[in-house]
Amino acid sequence: MQKDFFYQTRFGANLQSDGTTRFSLWAPSCQAVSLEIENDTPRAMARDEEGTFTLVTECPSGARYRYRVRDDLAVPDPASKSQPEGVHGPSVVTAPAEYAWQTPQWQGRPWCEAVIYELHAGLLGGFEGVRNRLDELKTLGITAIEIMPINSFGGTRNWGYDGVLPYAPTNAYGEPDDLKRLIDTAHHKGLMVILDVVYNHFGPDGNFLHDYAKDFFDHENNSTWGTGIAFAKPQVADFFIDNVLYWLMEFRFDGVRIDAASAITDHAWFGKLRERVASQVEQGRHVHLILENENNDAGLLRDGFTAQWNDDGHNVLHVMLTGETEGYYEMFAEHPTRILARVLHEGFAYQGEINPYSGKKRGMPSGDLPASKFILFLQNHDQTGNRALGERLISLASPDALHAAFALLLLSPMVPMLFMGEEWGCRSPFLFFCDFHDDLADAVREGRRKEFAKFSAFQDPEKRKTIPDPNALSTFDTSRPDREERNTLEGRIWLDRTRSLLALRQRWLAPYLTQAHSLNATVIGDKSVLARWKLDNGAILTIALNLSDHETCRISEPGKLLYSSATRRAVEELPPGSLVAGLE
Known part of the structure; x- marks a missing residue:
C-alpha cells in the first residue's frame, strides 16, 4: 500500500480528511482578513485574540488564493506551498498525497557515512537537472547532496538567500512534485538529500509580512542580513519549526542546514526545534540537523x-x-599553522578568544566532541561567491599544496563537503547573482561594489566597476560549472583523484568514524602539521600535511600507508606541498 507523507502545518493551507481545506494566517496587525479564492466570493476569516485568522471551507487542490489584509492589498500566503507565478502571484493549495513515493521505506544513512556535495539547483538545470547528475555523484563516492536554498524568491535566479516564502519551492526550478521526484530518486540510489534553509532574514522583493504581522520582527536585534526576527514569539517559532518538519516529513529530506544560526537570538528555539523533530520523525530514521554558526556554539552540538x-x-x-x-x-x-593544528585537534579554532575582526569573544571549548561533529570544506558558495570575482581555489593556490589540502579534506575524520565542480578542478567562477529590477537592482549592484571598496585590489572606483553586476543574466550563466573541463587532462586527473580518495575513505575510515576523536595535532614545520585520531575500531589514523613551498619535514612512516600526494619522496620525508596519510 502506498504510504502518504503529509505534514499538517500550523499556518498555511492544509487539505483535511473530510475534503475541506483549513486556511490559517497570523496577522496580528490586522483586525480583519478575507480569503480570496480565484473565481469565488471573498470569505471573511475568524480572528482569535492573538491575531491568528482561520477559515475551514470547501476548496480543492489546485485552487489559487490570496489573503486580503487591507482594502488595497492582497498578499500571497507566507506559508504557501506553491507559487507558480512567483512571489507576487497567488498561492496554490497542494495535495501531498498525489505524489506516489517509490522509496517509502527509506531510513536515511548514519552521519559517519556522509560525504556532502553542495550544489545550486538553478545552475544545474533545476530539480530535473540535479536528478540527472545523481548517478555520476554516486559513482564518485558522494553520499549526500546539499541543495542551496530553494524557497521562492523575487525574479527567476538567485542564490536562494533572498527568499521570502520559506515553504514554497521556487517555480524557477520546477514543481513541488519535481522536487519530490529528485529526493525519491536520490533515496533509490542510496543518497541523502540535505536542504539549506534561511531563517535569519527575508529577501527584499515580495516580502509583505511587515504589512500585516509587524510582531514577526524584532527591531532591537537586527543582523548583518536585515531586520531581526522575533523567534521568542510562539507563532514565529512554530512558523520556522514547522518549516523544518514540512521539509523532513512531507518531502523526505534527510536533514537541513540552518544558515547563519548566530542571527537567531532566541537560543531556546534550537532546543524546541530539536525536541519537535525528535518527537515527529519515525523511529529508526536518520535525520540530521546541521548548523552554520558564527558563534561556534559547541553546546548545541553536545545537545543533539x-x-x-x-x-x-x-x-x-x-x-x-x-x-x-x-x-x-x-x-x-x-x-595559521598553529591554528590549523588546533582545528584538527579540537574542532574549532575560536573557543572563547577575542575575534580581532569583530572585537568580540567568539566560540566555546569543543575539544571533547567527536570529529564527525565538524564539516570541513575548502570551498563553498559563501567563500567563493563572496569574492568580488568569484575565483575558485584552483586559481589561487599552488597545484601541489591544493592537492595535499584536498587529500586532507577527504581523509580527515571530519565530514567532508565538496562544492559543485570541485571534483574535477572546476575553474568556472561562482559569482553572487540575483534578478532584481529598477531601484532595488541599482542598490544591490552598487552595494556589492561598495562592499569591496575596503579591499586593496578594489580601492580604485574604476576597478570596482569591473565587479560583475549581480542582476545580469551573464553573471548567472558565467557561474554555471563548465562540464567540458571534465574531459580535459586536468579534469580527468582531478576526477580520478576524487574517486580514489573517497574509495579509501569508504574502505578504511567511514565505518569507524562515529566516535572518532583526536589524540593530538602538532606543528612540525612551516605550514606543516601532524595529526592523529583514534577510530572506533581502535586504529590510529595519522595525517602529515606540508603546505610549505620550500621546507621538507621529517616524519615517521605509518604502519599502513593509505595515501601520499607527493609524486616522489624519500622514506620518512614530507616534501613541500604534500600529504601522507596512514593507519597504525
Whole structure:
C-alpha cells in the first residue's frame, strides 16, 4: 500500500480528511482578513485574540488564493506551498498525497557515512537537472547532496538567500512534485538529500509580512542580513519549526542546514526545534540537523545537533594556501599553522578568544566532541561567491599544496563537503547573482561594489566597476560549472583523484568514524602539521600535511600507508606541498 507523507502545518493551507481545506494566517496587525479564492466570493476569516485568522471551507487542490489584509492589498500566503507565478502571484493549495513515493521505506544513512556535495539547483538545470547528475555523484563516492536554498524568491535566479516564502519551492526550478521526484530518486540510489534553509532574514522583493504581522520582527536585534526576527514569539517559532518538519516529513529530506544560526537570538528555539523533530520523525530514521554558526556554539552540538560547518577550518586553510589575509581572513593571519593544528585537534579554532575582526569573544571549548561533529570544506558558495570575482581555489593556490589540502579534506575524520565542480578542478567562477529590477537592482549592484571598496585590489572606483553586476543574466550563466573541463587532462586527473580518495575513505575510515576523536595535532614545520585520531575500531589514523613551498619535514612512516600526494619522496620525508596519510 502506498504510504502518504503529509505534514499538517500550523499556518498555511492544509487539505483535511473530510475534503475541506483549513486556511490559517497570523496577522496580528490586522483586525480583519478575507480569503480570496480565484473565481469565488471573498470569505471573511475568524480572528482569535492573538491575531491568528482561520477559515475551514470547501476548496480543492489546485485552487489559487490570496489573503486580503487591507482594502488595497492582497498578499500571497507566507506559508504557501506553491507559487507558480512567483512571489507576487497567488498561492496554490497542494495535495501531498498525489505524489506516489517509490522509496517509502527509506531510513536515511548514519552521519559517519556522509560525504556532502553542495550544489545550486538553478545552475544545474533545476530539480530535473540535479536528478540527472545523481548517478555520476554516486559513482564518485558522494553520499549526500546539499541543495542551496530553494524557497521562492523575487525574479527567476538567485542564490536562494533572498527568499521570502520559506515553504514554497521556487517555480524557477520546477514543481513541488519535481522536487519530490529528485529526493525519491536520490533515496533509490542510496543518497541523502540535505536542504539549506534561511531563517535569519527575508529577501527584499515580495516580502509583505511587515504589512500585516509587524510582531514577526524584532527591531532591537537586527543582523548583518536585515531586520531581526522575533523567534521568542510562539507563532514565529512554530512558523520556522514547522518549516523544518514540512521539509523532513512531507518531502523526505534527510536533514537541513540552518544558515547563519548566530542571527537567531532566541537560543531556546534550537532546543524546541530539536525536541519537535525528535518527537515527529519515525523511529529508526536518520535525520540530521546541521548548523552554520558564527558563534561556534559547541553546546548545541553536545545537545543533539548533528554537526556544524567548520568555517575556522576553511578559513585557516585558505590563508595558508593563498596568503590572503583581508576581510574575515584577518582572524587567521597570525600563526595559521598553529591554528590549523588546533582545528584538527579540537574542532574549532575560536573557543572563547577575542575575534580581532569583530572585537568580540567568539566560540566555546569543543575539544571533547567527536570529529564527525565538524564539516570541513575548502570551498563553498559563501567563500567563493563572496569574492568580488568569484575565483575558485584552483586559481589561487599552488597545484601541489591544493592537492595535499584536498587529500586532507577527504581523509580527515571530519565530514567532508565538496562544492559543485570541485571534483574535477572546476575553474568556472561562482559569482553572487540575483534578478532584481529598477531601484532595488541599482542598490544591490552598487552595494556589492561598495562592499569591496575596503579591499586593496578594489580601492580604485574604476576597478570596482569591473565587479560583475549581480542582476545580469551573464553573471548567472558565467557561474554555471563548465562540464567540458571534465574531459580535459586536468579534469580527468582531478576526477580520478576524487574517486580514489573517497574509495579509501569508504574502505578504511567511514565505518569507524562515529566516535572518532583526536589524540593530538602538532606543528612540525612551516605550514606543516601532524595529526592523529583514534577510530572506533581502535586504529590510529595519522595525517602529515606540508603546505610549505620550500621546507621538507621529517616524519615517521605509518604502519599502513593509505595515501601520499607527493609524486616522489624519500622514506620518512614530507616534501613541500604534500600529504601522507596512514593507519597504525
